[in-house]
Amino acid sequence: MLISPAYAQAAAPGGSDFFVSLLPLVLIFAVFYFLLIRPQQRKMKDHRALIEGVKRGDQVLTSGGIFGKVTKVEDNVLTVEIAKEVQVSVQRSSIADIVNKPKPGAAEGTAANSNTGGGFLGKLFKK
Numbered sequence: 394m395l396i397s398p399a400y401a402q403a404a405a406p407g408g409s410d411f412f413v414s415l416l417p418l419v420l421i422f423a424v425f426y427f428l429l430i431r432p433q434q435r436k437m438k439d440h441r442a443l444i445e446g447v448k449r450g451d452q453v454l455t456s457g458g459i460f461g462k463v464t465k466v467e468d469n470v471l472t473v474e475i476a477k478e479v480q481v482s483v484q485r486s487s488i489a490d491i492v493n494k495p496k497p498g499a500a501e502g503t504a505a506n507s508n509t510g511g512g513f514l515g516k517l518f519k520k
Contacts (some may be wrong), residue, residue: 399417415476433487436509440477443490443491444485444486444488445493446491447463447466447471447485447488447491448463448466449463449464449465449466450462450463451463451492451493452492452493453471453473453489453490453491453492454488454491454492455473455483455488455489455496456487456488457487459473459475459476459481460492461473461475462474463475465478466467469484469485470483470484470485470488471483471485472482473489504505
């Protein structure tokens with residue numbers, strides 16, 4: 394005959410193959426969690442705390458790119474003075490940053506004395 398008979402191969406034990414094939418998916422999920430999901434959650438938590446800490450007199454930056462000074466704080470609406478005698482009402486969640494807040498770990502008055510030149514090259518080309 395021209396056709397050779399086909400023989401069934403013996404099956405390998407199937408218990409460990411499932412876990413071995415699932416391991417790369419678990420590793421990919423772990424990498425995504427630690428590199429993408431966790432930092433984004435921390436950033437959202439910090440922004441929520443920043444928004445809750447807005448008070449009267451703060452210089453703020455809105456998400457639309459407008460700088461202004463908070464003149465009135467209500468429950469969910471802030472009144473921001475963007476120019477002399479010009480006030481706008483913005484939603485609290487539209488605040489992107491507080492401009493005049495002190496940086497964590499930096500004492501007042503030391504910002505002018507700190508080296509902000511940019512590391513080695515900043516020291517090299519220091520005026």
